[in-house]
Structures are given as structure tokens and as C-alpha cells.
Amino acid sequence: MVRLFTTQVLYRYGNPRKIISDNGTAFKNVKIDAFADKHKIEWRYSSVYNLRANGLAEALNKTLIKILRKTIGDNQRNWHEKLHEALWAYRITHRTATQATPYSLVYGAKAVLPIEVELPSLRIAMAAQIPLTKQTQLRLQELDGMDERRLAAQQNLELYQARMARAYEKLSRPRTFKKGELVLVLRRPILGRHHGPKFAPNWEGPYVIEQAYEGGAYLLADSNGKHPVSSINGRYLKKYYGQNYPDISTTRQNQRESS
Known part of the structure; x- marks a missing residue:
């Protein structure tokens, strides 16, 4: 790696x-x-089992998987050999979010497809008739306008993400917690496999919120000050209404004194 x-x-x-x-x-x-x-x-x-924390990468992976499913055929073991073809298809496809192709945002021009050379398209035929000096001038103009096109793509992306966020917020009710609150944690899949009887509770705890991060992620601690996971999204937590929990700082101080 x-x-x-x-x-x-x-x-x-x-x-x-x-x-x-x-x-x-x-x-x-x-x-x-x-x-x-x-x-x-x-x-x-990113917090465990929370794909939204790295949403852009996960969205790309989802698209690549769809492309690979259509190209690998029956022999799925050679998917890695088709990965470059899938990436090429993604890079030259118009994206709704940016209103442009990834290729054009990197190089400032549309990609020339192999089939356009084998069976000359109108674009290739016209380019062949343009003098080299004129082609150079047009290319320089394309490069000069790259910053403006990239800025427009960034604005389109932000507007698209804002629309998606508003649509999601209408249907979701995010769980928010404060530092020091007691919560229960979903055993599966966060805390590993669910051991015990079949009808045992799916929630484990209580744990105390030791730290609240931006984006709805939390750091939990048990009564001994240990962390069951590095960080966890609030979707896998729910408020605990049982008896009070000993303060974490006090518990750690007692542990240091006893040692």
C-alpha cells in the first residue's frame, strides 16, 4: 500500500x-x-460502518462496480483486468453532478475515442483540415479556459450535493448526543458477531460519550475508560435511560490511585 x-x-x-x-x-x-x-x-x-463519511469515494466505487458487472461476463475472476476499461468509461462519461466529464476537467478537452480514429467522426475529419498553427491556437484557448470550467463544475457539484442533502434531511432524523450522555451501541455489526442466545438484546452498554466530533461521529468509553471502537456514527447509538454511570474521569483517577 x-x-x-x-x-x-x-x-x-x-x-x-x-x-x-x-x-x-x-x-x-x-x-x-x-x-x-x-x-x-x-x-x-472514517467512522466504522458509515459509508457517508467518505461519500465521494464510495459513490465512485458503486459506479465502477456497476460498469464491471456489465463487462466482466461469466468469468468474474479477471475483474482487475477490466478495471482500466471501467475507469476509462467513467472518465469520458458526462457526470450529472459536475455537468462535465472527468477527462475534460483534467485535460481541458474532450477525449478522442479509438472508434473515432478507426471510423473517422465529423470532429476528427474537421480537425484534420485545420492548419497546425490554428490547432495550436485553439488548444491554448482551451487550456486558458480550464480554470473557469473547473470553477463552474465545482459550483454545479456543490449545488447538486446541497439538493441531495435537502432531500435526505426530509426523510431522516439524525440522532445527536452530547458529551457525557449515556448511550447503547448496536452489537451487530459494530461490536462484532452477536454471541449469546438467539433472542438476546441487539444493543450493548451503556457507554458514555467521551467526545463528540463533527458530522455525527462519537468516541465512546466504558466504565473502565476503554474504547470499544475508535469512533462510531450516531446512527448506531440510542439514548440510555437507566441508572447513572460513574464519571469517566473519576473512574480513571481511582484506577491510577489503586495502581
Whole structure:
């Protein structure tokens, strides 16, 4: 994974300031920590089982999976060989959110498809008749207008995301909690496999909210000050109405005194 980031990210796009990834073991290890420290990268992890925390990447993955399903055929083991074709199809397809193709936003022009060369299209035929100096001038004009087109695409994307957010908020009721509140946690799939009798409760706890983050993520702690997960989205929590819980700071102080 370190080699992949070095060759495909660092050497192609430069040193990133932040990277957001899920909690997979490929991203949470000593080598990744050393890589991030060496290049001064702020590596952030999304809360577990919360795809919305890295929505753009998940949306891209969903689209690629749909394309691969239509191209790999019966032999699904060679999906990695078709991945480049799927990426090419994605890059040259007009996106609703940006009102442009990813290819045009990177290179400032529409991609020339192989079939347009094999069976010359009107665009290729007209380009062949334009003098080289005129082609160069037109290309420079396209490059000069890239910033404006990218800005327009960014504005279209923000408007699209705002519309999607309003539509989602009409149908959802987000759960919000404050620091110090007691909550129960969904056992499955957050806390691993559900052990015990078949009709045992699906909720475990109580846990106390030790830290509340932006975006509805929370850090939990039990009575011993231990964290069951690194962070968790509020969708997998519900308020606990039982008896009061001992204060975490007091519990930790007692543990230090006893040791």
C-alpha cells in the first residue's frame, strides 16, 4: 500500500495534506503511520460502518462496480483486468453532478475515442483540415479556459450535493448526543458477531460519550475508560435511560490511585 501511494499519488499529484480512508488493516498499520509522519500527511479514518463519511469515494466505487458487472461476463475472476476499461468509461462519461466529464476537467478537452480514429467522426475529419498553427491556437484557448470550467463544475457539484442533502434531511432524523450522555451501541455489526442466545438484546452498554466530533461521529468509553471502537456514527447509538454511570474521569483517577 505504501508503494501504491508513493507511485500513484505522491509522484503523480504531489504531497497531499490530508488523506481520508476507512479502518481497514491495509490503512491502519505501522508502515502507513511512518509514511504519513515522513511526508507530514494528516491521515484521517472514517467512522466504522458509515459509508457517508467518505461519500465521494464510495459513490465512485458503486459506479465502477456497476460498469464491471456489465463487462466482466461469466468469468468474474479477471475483474482487475477490466478495471482500466471501467475507469476509462467513467472518465469520458458526462457526470450529472459536475455537468462535465472527468477527462475534460483534467485535460481541458474532450477525449478522442479509438472508434473515432478507426471510423473517422465529423470532429476528427474537421480537425484534420485545420492548419497546425490554428490547432495550436485553439488548444491554448482551451487550456486558458480550464480554470473557469473547473470553477463552474465545482459550483454545479456543490449545488447538486446541497439538493441531495435537502432531500435526505426530509426523510431522516439524525440522532445527536452530547458529551457525557449515556448511550447503547448496536452489537451487530459494530461490536462484532452477536454471541449469546438467539433472542438476546441487539444493543450493548451503556457507554458514555467521551467526545463528540463533527458530522455525527462519537468516541465512546466504558466504565473502565476503554474504547470499544475508535469512533462510531450516531446512527448506531440510542439514548440510555437507566441508572447513572460513574464519571469517566473519576473512574480513571481511582484506577491510577489503586495502581
